[in-house]
Amino acid sequence: MSTISDLDHPQQTQGEPVLSLRGISKNFGAVSALTDVDLDVHAGEVVALVGDNGAGKSTLVKILAGVHQPTSGTIAFDGEHVALSDPATALGLGIATVFQDLALCENLDVVANIFLGRELNPVRLDEVSMEIRAWTLLNELSARIPSVREPVASLSGGQRQTVAIARSLLTEPKLILLDEPTAALGVAQTAEVLDLIERVRARGLGVIVISHNMEDVRAVADRIVVLRLGRNNGEFGPDVSNQDLVTAITGADENSVSRRANRRGAQRSREVRP
């Protein structure tokens, strides 16, 4: 039980992490996309992974999904060292990934999409059991899907995200990776997906969310991990200020975001003064 108890977690007191990365590096030829990255995720915890373009977030997710293999470093899942050699292995261990483009078949209905590749009874599809399981999953997520027998093409962006998440929960994973889950969504739909993430957390799963949206990140994350140029660049609680977060992401107090904010602030005060 205590194989990695010697690791200390200043910000976490929730017991053992579900996932623990130590010293992960990944080189693509001469480019090192990740250098010595550490990351812990506990059960029932939402960890947000933020960083600028090229910070290595996607590479890290792909390593966890089994798409890429790290050049060096160790991955411990449930306290045991594992090698995520391909996507099937990652899925088998209990790491489910919802990619940004969702990968749904628009011509198939919701049930068919949720069970795609994992149909019950291959030579005589058990539609009734699959439909019940689909409804159960969707109800657990308090999802608002009008009908599971409509093609996915007729669903909104938020509903599709829900289907994709329900699909990833089908295999009873312990950890779920969400890549930009709110990137293409409107205000109401974003709120729905954030609710959804909280419900997934309530089920006791570890969640890693990648997002560019600081508002969303602070709204839902228990811990915010910043990557910069392929390295860890700080860990924050959800109450961190936007300024601090942007500083950690861009690596400087003086950056384009703060300059813009100052400029706007000055402009506004000028407008107010007369």
Place this chain on the structure above:
Amino acid sequence: MTENTQRVSTPRLLDRRDERVAHADTIGGMIGAFVDRVRAGDLGSLPVVVGLLIICTAFQSLNPVFLAPDNLVNLLFDCSTVGVISLGIVCILMVGEIDLSVGSVSGFSSALVGVLWVNQDWPVAVAIVAALGLGAAIGGLYAFLFNRLGMPSFVSTLSGLLAWLGLQLYLLGSSGSINLPYGSPLVNFGQMLVMPPVVSYALAALAGVIVFATGYRMAARRRAAGLSASSLGGLLLKGALVVIVLEFVVYYLNLARGVPWMFGLFVGLCVVMNYALKRTKWGRSMSAVGGNREAARRAGINVRRIHASAFMLCSTLAAAGGILAAARLASSSQQAGTGDVNLNAIAAAVIGGTSLFGGRGSAYSALLGIIVIQSIASGLTLLDLSSSLRYMITGAVLAVAVIVDSLARRSRVSHGRA
């Protein structure tokens, strides 16, 4: 208020909890839902039915022989050969690929059966199996070119079209055609064998009973599981309609020679294919690959194997269609599989409602589509029109069918039913 209390008092089914969705539970509701579906571009087999009605009225008014039982029996014999090829086209279109060489493959396999059976004195069954096997091998070759070398199916099958035609001409040699012996079982099957009336009536009744029984069992399971289910009345109506329509068709055909066994074989293949596409994991994977290849791959579906199965099934069925055509004409000739066979097979699948863009289709579209195409051909032949006019008219019908398909597709996209 009364409405509200009622809503609360009835326990909601698992799939009927969302009040925002209108569900068609009554027969009137079912008709309304159908109209909505059609408006949204989900036409199903409606264009075919409308097209058939137009074709029948037009040709019947021009030549009263058209709808005579004798002509219809002949029409069904003719349907079966290209229909089987078209069934393969449905398969390959499901995964969003195309096979342009089905005509040549059918001609090649008919030539092969002629050479092996008549010239080499092989047993006819062995010759047929050899032709089907070679058909499968051709599909395997396309799959290899597609999967391993990334060759677009359009190009690989286009070169196949020429190559297999060449092979067919080579096999037949200078004589150019081989006559298959009259009176042999294969030729009888292709030209004469019809079901005894009792058998055809029984099969028509059986179809209705199966429709009702499967629907009833499904409804019972769904009800037991707390899901909405179709009503007993609706199921009875559906089964009864199937029986009445089929029995009438059978009765009408029995006024002449009767229902051809060859057509029975074709319909049987359609039923099996429909089951495979709709009710098995393989069929689901076919639709998924046709709808979104990358999503299918990430879902753990072996996309290469699905493609290979589609290519092989398509050219095996093309070979089978070629053998049936040889039986129908009692000869293997240089003309077999040339001309409009290719396009008729593809057009039939598309006219029947299988999308050229992949992911949407049904085995029955081959059946409906080929009846439309063959009706046009038969009607124009009865009018004694030259083949130049026949080609032009068939081409126009195909164009209309594809236009309907792409308009319906656009409408489906805008109504969120892609």
